[in-house]
Amino acid sequence: xxxxxxxxxxxxxxxxxxxxxxxxxxxxxxxxxxxxxxxxxxxxxxxxxxxxxxxxxxxxxxxxxxxxxxxxxxxxxxxxxxxxxxxxxxxxxxxxxxxxxxxxxxxxxxxxxxxxxxxxxxxxxxxxxxxxxxxxxxxxxxxxxxxxxxxxxxxxxxxxxxxxxxxxxxxxxxxxxxxxxxxxxxxxxxxxxxxxxxxxxxxxxxxxxxxxxxxxxxxxxxxxxxxxxxxxxxxxxxxxxxxxxxxxxxxxxxxxxxxxxxxxxxxxxxxxxxxxxxxxxxxxxxxxxxxxxxxxxxxxx
Amino acid sequence: xxxxxxxxxxxxxxxxxxxxxxxxxxxxxxxxxxxxxxxxxxxxxxxxxxxxxxxxxxxxxxxxxxxxxxxxxxxxxxxxxxxxxxxxxxxxxxxxxxxxxxxxxxxxxxxxxxxxxxxxxxxxxxxxxxxxxxxxxxxxxxxxxxxxxxxxxxxxxxxxxxxxxxxxxxxxxxxxxxxxxxxxxxxxxxxxxxxxxxxxxxxxxxxxxxxxxxxxxxxxxxxxxxxxxxxxxxxxxxxxxxxxxxxxxxxxxxxxxxxxxxxxxxxxxxxxxxxxxxxxxxxxxxxxxxxxxxxxxxxxx
Numbered sequence: 001x002x003x004x005x006x007x008x009x010x011x012x013x014x015x016x017x018x019x020x021x022x023x024x025x026x027x028x029x030x031x032x033x034x035x036x037x038x039x040x041x042x043x044x045x046x047x048x049x050x051x052x053x054x055x056x057x058x059x060x061x062x063x064x065x066x067x068x069x070x071x072x073x074x075x076x077x078x079x080x081x082x083x084x085x086x087x088x089x090x091x092x093x094x095x096x097x098x099x100x101x102x103x104x105x106x107x108x109x110x111x112x113x114x115x116x117x118x119x120x121x122x123x124x125x126x127x128x129x130x131x132x133x134x135x136x137x138x139x140x141x142x143x144x145x146x147x148x149x150x151x152x153x154x155x156x157x158x159x160x161x162x163x164x165x166x167x168x169x170x171x172x173x174x175x176x177x178x179x180x181x182x183x184x185x186x187x188x189x190x191x192x193x194x195x196x197x198x199x200x201x202x203x204x205x206x207x208x209x210x211x212x213x214x215x216x217x218x219x220x221x222x223x224x225x226x227x228x229x230x231x232x233x234x235x236x237x238x239x240x241x242x243x244x245x246x247x248x249x250x251x252x253x254x255x256x257x258x259x260x261x262x263x264x265x266x267x268x269x270x271x272x273x274x275x276x277x278x279x280x281x282x283x284x285x286x287x288x289x290x291x292x293x294x295x296x297x298x299x300x301x
Numbered sequence: 302x303x304x305x306x307x308x309x310x311x312x313x314x315x316x317x318x319x320x321x322x323x324x325x326x327x328x329x330x331x332x333x334x335x336x337x338x339x340x341x342x343x344x345x346x347x348x349x350x351x352x353x354x355x356x357x358x359x360x361x362x363x364x365x366x367x368x369x370x371x372x373x374x375x376x377x378x379x380x381x382x383x384x385x386x387x388x389x390x391x392x393x394x395x396x397x398x399x400x401x402x403x404x405x406x407x408x409x410x411x412x413x414x415x416x417x418x419x420x421x422x423x424x425x426x427x428x429x430x431x432x433x434x435x436x437x438x439x440x441x442x443x444x445x446x447x448x449x450x451x452x453x454x455x456x457x458x459x460x461x462x463x464x465x466x467x468x469x470x471x472x473x474x475x476x477x478x479x480x481x482x483x484x485x486x487x488x489x490x491x492x493x494x495x496x497x498x499x500x501x502x503x504x505x506x507x508x509x510x511x512x513x514x515x516x517x518x519x520x521x522x523x524x525x526x527x528x529x530x531x532x533x534x535x536x537x538x539x540x541x542x543x544x545x546x547x548x549x550x551x552x553x554x555x556x557x558x559x560x561x562x563x564x565x566x567x568x569x570x571x572x573x574x575x576x577x578x579x580x581x582x583x584x585x586x587x588x589x590x591x592x593x594x595x596x597x598x599x600x601x602x
Contacts, residue, residue, distance in 0.1 A: 022533075026556055054580075107471040172410040172473035174577040178536045178554050232323075235479045253479050254326055276475040279355075 001299075003199040004100040007041040009034065009188065010090050011105045013063050014277070015050025017097070019184045020105025020166075023116055026185070033189070039100070046087060046104075046156060049079065054174055054275055062249050063104075065067050066096055066158055068151035068173050081163060084156075094161040095152060101195055103162035105184060108169035109279035110277040110285075111239040114183040117165035118212075119155055120121075121146040123296040124162055124198075130206035130295040131194040136186060140242055141212035141293065142167075142271065164191065170239075173276055203298040210295060213288035221282045222252055222260055233274040233284055241271050245287070252284070255281040302600075304500040305463070307399040308342040309334065312406045314364050314457050315578070317353025317474040319332065319518065320485045321406025323469075327486070334490070337497035339477040340401070347388060347405075347457065351381065355475055357578055362403075367459055371454035381555050385457075393460040395451060403461035404492055406485060408468035410577040411586075412540040415440050417492075418466035419458055419513075420557055422447040424597040425463055425499075431507035431596040432495040437487060441543055442513035442594065443468075465492065471540075474577055504599040511596060514570050514589035516545060522583045523553055523561055531555055534575040534585055535576070542572050553585070 009027060011020030024043040027034045034041040050057045056078045065084035070076050071094065091099045116132050116139055118125045129141045150158045157163030166187050171180045199204045221232040231254035237245065244267045245251065252260040262268070268287040272278060275285075310328060314323030325344040328335045335342040340539060351358045359380045366385035371377050372395065374390045418442055419426045419431050430442045451459045458464030467488050472481045496506045523531040532555035538546065545568045546552065553561040563569070569588040575584075 003491075022556070029556070109476055170473075172577050173475065174580060175410055175535045175575055176532055177539060177575065179539070181324060181533070232477045232479055232482070238480070253329070255323070273479065274476055277474050279475060 001294060002100075004039050004195045006099045007039050007101045007192065007195060008044055008099045008160065009041060009090045009103045009105065010044045010046050010156060011044040012048060012051050014056045014061075014106065015047050016054055016056050017105075017107035017171075018174065018176040019107050019168060019171065019181045021045065021291075022176055022181060023184055023188065029179055033193070035146050036192055038196050038199035043193065044087070044090065047080070049083075056173070063156050064154040066094065066156055067154050082276065087156065088159050088188065094159045097160050099160040100162060102157045102163040103188060103191055104155070104157040104163065104165045105188070106165055107171045107180065108165045108167055108272060109172055110241050110273045111170045111196075112167065112241040113142065113169070114187050115136055115142050115167040115271075116140070116187060117144050117167050117233065118146055119144055119153060119163060119165065120150060120160055126210065126295045127155070127198070127203065127206060127295045127298065128164070128194050129210045129212065129293055130191050131155060131203065132187065132193040133210050134204075134207060135193075137192045139187060141210055142288070142292075143212055143291070145215065151295065154241070201299065206295050206298055208264070208295055210293045212291050212293050213271065214291045215271075215286045216268065216289055218283045218286050219251075221284045222254065223282060229282065230256070236257065237270060237273055237285070242269050243287075244268070245270055254276075293301060302399075304497045305340050307398045307400045308340050308402045308404065308496060309345055309461065310342060310344045310404045311347050311457060312348060313352050314347040314405055315349050315357045315362075315407065316353070316569050317355055317357050318406075318472075319477040320408050320469060320472065320482045321453065322346065322352060323477055323482060323488065324406060324485055329380065330511035335493065337493055339497050339500035342493065342567065345388070345391065347385060348381070348597055350384075355411065357474070361477050363602070364456040366458050367395065368455050371455075371472050380602070388457065389460050395460045398461050401463060402496055403458045403464040404489060405456070405458040405466045405491070407468045407482065408472045409468055409573060410473055410541050411572065412471045413441065413468065413542045413572055413573045414470070415488050416443050416468040416572075417441070417488060418443045418468050419447055420445055420454060420459055420464060420466065421451060426465075427511065427594045428499070428504065428507055429465070429492065429495050430511045430513065430594055432498075432504065433488060433491050434511050435508060436491045436494075439486060443589070444509055444513055444515040444594075446516065461525075465560050467492070482594045483562055493503075495500040502600065507582065507599055509596055511594045513594050514572065514591050515592045516572075517569065517588045517590055519584045522585045523555065524583060530583065531557070532561065535560065538571060538574055540574070543573050543589075545569070546571055
């Protein structure tokens with residue numbers, strides 16, 4: 001077992017997601033909240049320029065710029081593409097990283113609660129999920145693109161040896177809510193505690209299984225041939241992230257008064273419902289399946 | 302009594318407040334929703350450039366550009382200052398307006414529900430408030446700067462002979478929620494119905510008194526000498542728009558763990574709590590007093 005020696009906590013990957021930005025400032029003022037016996041932890045403000053502009057990004061979404069191929073391409077030169085190369089040099093380089101664990105802090109306008117997003121698979125992640133869920137039962141475990149090899153991942157947190165996203169909502173863009181900040185702080189503290197106990201081989205007995213949601217695909221708002229939106233997320237679904245959608249349930253309300261119902265064959269579980277940042281691409285929500293993660297029993301000394 | 306002959310329904314005064322923009326599109330597709338027997342109604346998209354940029358405004362807040370003195374000053378020449386002059390020429394000119402009633406549609410990220418904001422005083426407004434409250438008991442009546450003469454008002458809706466704001470939340474910036482859109486539509490329809498019945502002298506018997514909230518002043522987030530924020534809106538207040546704040550109630554949670562309590566002498570009623578658009582100026586919330594509007598009995602033929 002290779003210990004976690006370097007931990008980076010990243011805020012402001014999206015400039016208008018305020019909780020992470022304020023949380024890393026808090027940790028800079030009180031570094032005792034970050035440090036543990038067995039590793040060194042530090043903070044990184046990923047996109048201060050976007051925050052100054054009070055925008056998600058200036059030129060392109062920073063959290064989509066971390067494919068190895070894109071990082072290695074100097075002609076990808078806009079602001080966030082350049083910033084991604086710098087961050088990869090600091091945290092990574094991806095494939096041979098300096099940092100063992102990256103915790104990337106995000107907000108959503110969707111009613112998702114505190115979510116731990118795992119973007120890769122493995123015993124470490126399942127144990128982490130078991131620990132977080134044990135300490136914070138209201139937490140949701142989400143698996144996103146965990147079948148992809150790290151080098152093909154676009155996400156910032158995949159620059160480290162391990163990487164997770166802490167995603168908390170609902171919070172409007174450019175707003176700081178006390179409840180959301182406190183949930184983000186709690187989950188981050190549990191992750192740091194886990195890494196320390198993991199290093200020290202002092203993890204408590206973990207649940208054998210953890211309920212999680214695995215991303216399947218996204219669905220788009222209905223549009224006409226000119227690309228104009230014909231409807232919106234239905235009241236029946238709004239704010240009901242991770243609640244089941246059954247075949248035939250209404251999911252879109254059309255401006256002409258009609259409805260569109262879910263026509264898939266199976267029960268699915270939505271997330272990022274009506275997320276403000278996904279309007280650019282007309283994305284209405286992500287659909288997930290409910291899965292069970294098996295937690296490898298902890299080896300203790 | 303001078304009848305209401307021209308009604309303008311304005312959406313997109315702020316480019317990232319989506320409900321009004323979608324509602325006027327709806328009314329353009331279904332003009333029968335706008336028209337009444339006794340007046341002509343039409344729509345205006347106030348700031349399509351800001352909407353295209355997915356921002357509240359490009360250069361300056363459009364809804365602060367309508368003081369007569371500013372409208373008459375050609376050196377106030379940025380985008381929104383220029384657009385304000387155009388809108389004043391179309392709806393106004395303020396002081397001698399073509400439009401008898403301006404209904405300006407807005408969203409807030411605050412948990413305010415459907416709010417009718419009266420920016421001027423008079424029998425017409427109090428009767429309107431009585432009618433809206435009778436038809437839509439969940440509506441809140443808010444009086445803002447109703448002591449100012451129209452020429453000193455900065456608000457778009459004061460270009461008309463009468464003008465009101467329909468303000469509905471909570472809705473994140475750049476998001477369209479079905480529930481919020483439907484509340485905005487309902488309140489707008491009641492206002493149009495009122496204007497028609499007013500013209501026809503067919504108003505029903507109205508309540509003699511209407512509860513309302515009158516704006517007193519705004520309070521700012523705590524900041525240090527460098528202007529950095531030291532705290533955020535307290536959980537005790539968050540989402541509790543129009544609920545009483547008593548002297549001594551906590552209103553800010555400080556990042557150092559402390560609290561700041563309300564130190565005024567009287568019970569006040571907050572609105573625009575933690576509104577995203579007011580962070581620029583560090584405004585945390587507006588404070589209001591609860592008042593009673595007296596409704597002049599309706600004269601019928």
